[in-house]
Amino acid sequence: MPVNIDRSPRLLIQYKPDWHAAEVAAPRRTDYYDSDRALGHLYRAIEIDDPAAILSLDSRRSPPQTITTDSISNALMSDVQRHLRSAHMDLDRNAAEIRNAFRHYVDELAYISSTHTLSSTNDVRLTEEEIVVGTILAKCSQRRWRKDRMHRMRTHSQVLVQEVQRKLMNNLDNASTAQIQQGLMKAWNAWDFSLQHSNDFGANSFGLIALGIIFECLQKLGENAEVRTSDVLPRLCSNYAKQSPVVLDG
Numbered sequence: 001m002p003v004n005i006d007r008s009p010r011l012l013i014q015y016k017p018d019w020h021a022a023e024v025a026a027p028r029r030t031d032y033y034d035s036d037r038a039l040g041h042l043y044r045a046i047e048i049d050d051p052a053a054i055l056s057l058d059s060r061r062s063p064p065q066t067i068t069t070d071s072i073s074n075a076l077m078s079d080v081q082r083h084l085r086s087a088h089m090d091l092d093r094n095a096a097e098i099r100n101a102f103r104h105y106v107d108e109l110a111y112i113s114s115t116h117t118l119s120s121t122n123d124v125r126l127t128e129e130e131i132v133v134g135t136i137l138a139k140c141s142q143r144r145w146r147k148d149r150m151h152r153m154r155t156h157s158q159v160l161v162q163e164v165q166r167k168l169m170n171n172l173d174n175a176s177t178a179q180i181q182q183g184l185m186k187a188w189n190a191w192d193f194s195l196q197h198s199n200d201f202g203a204n205s206f207g208l209i210a211l212g213i214i215f216e217c218l219q220k221l222g223e224n225a226e227v228r229t230s231d232v233l234p235r236l237c238s239n240y241a242k243q244s245p246v247v248l249d250g
Contacts, residue, residue: 019043064198106202116153187213
């Protein structure tokens, strides 16, 4: 049955609030009004920079840092060195593994940046920051399409991050103290590698992954030390009461 458009229901207000404007390059101002609600004021107070301008700022490269000059590294240095005093590792093999892991990570990251864009143009790429945060700054009038692309990008990047984490430290929960120390040393060297190559694409996010492994290893090593220390008193109490020895997990 044909529908008479002239008799179809219409909006009570022909104009929409400005915070509901379509994500296009230049929306028509006559279709929207300035909302006086809190959401309208928040919308107008936020200005999103043009991704092209962000890329031009990124081209101004700053000199790379090292573990000795980086503030985060200086804050972690004493804890890392304390846990790695008794650790042994082939440094040459470790450096080769980190280079290979970084090369594979950059290749996959470049694939993600070119695959999950909102444009079909070949030269359009997502920035490393967009992939890390899990968003797409490019404007799009189709919100569902953009949301789907963001979901696919996050899923792809999550798999990549988990793969790098396994290369640095696999199965942390069931690892021994020596294995955790090996993982800590590998992650620490990966963090140092990312600082030295901070101007390269993918190096900063690669360093964030390594830094996360460093924190997890330090936390796990601290828990193991607390278990070894607190294990003495329960066993003494158990023997004093002539009961079976207490068996602690871990």
